[in-house]
Amino acid sequence: MTTSPINGKKELSPEQQEGLLKILKARFEKNMNRHQDLEWANVHAKLQALPEKLWSLHEMERTGGEPDVVDHDMKTDDYIFYDCSAESPKGRRSVCYDREALESRKEHKPQNSATEMAAAMGIELLTEEQYREFQKIGNFDLKTSSWVKTPASIRKLGGAIFCDRRYDTVFMYHNGAESYYGARGFRGSLRV
Structure with missing residues (x-):
């Protein structure tokens, strides 16, 4: 994790982003029962557009939460991630x-x-x-x-x-x- 000195936002390096996206994609594909009728390509596009959300997902992953998509809010077009680890992170x-x-x-x-x-x-x-x-x-x-x-x-x-x-x-x-x-x-x- 790095903090951008220009805008003060918490950001991941390109390598960290790529690694996290691979983990999230694999978990998404392995657990389709959590998000039936959703497509990874749409989730991926939203994540790439919002690097600060990737940082939060990285923190969820780093602390053992195993985040995954559990819902899609049709009104706001938000994908909703929860910690999906078997036990409390x-x-x-x-x-x-x-x-x-x-x-x-x-x-x-x-x-x-x-x-x-x-x-x-x-x-x-x-x-x-x-x-x-x-x-x-x-x-x-x-x-x-x-x-x-x-x-x-x-x-x-x-x-x-x-x-x-x-x-x-x-x-x-x-x-x-x-x-x-x-x-x-x-x-x-x-x-x-």
Whole structure:
């Protein structure tokens, strides 16, 4: 990853772009059940036109998310990528929910928070609804769990929510937002 000194945007080198596009194409073709009726050529053209989105996808890939197209918004012509790794991305685990939660810990602070990492990567945390829809295309988080976007009313009271899949069922739970676990990370989404 390099940062362009001219415009301050995060960009990949041409070699990194080419490598990432090969990975994304192979994953797209291997998992057609996630995006039936979509063509890689159209996704590829959008990605090449938006290098800042490629950088975000690179960050998703670098942290173990294995991003792939899961939907196409016909109104906006956006392709929607989610982290499709079998378990919550390894490079994003052991994080509390947000900055406020991180600062509230007196000791044993995690290195980061889910919302800050997502913002730095240019992606959004999945909502509970998105997470449930996502689980319809596969079985994810069978051993791990993922923070999801928490409603302000819950966060205001000190909590945060996370989801996982157990017993062939998607569960939503709560924890103090300052908690963190080695098996809990977060999944993100990106519109391209």
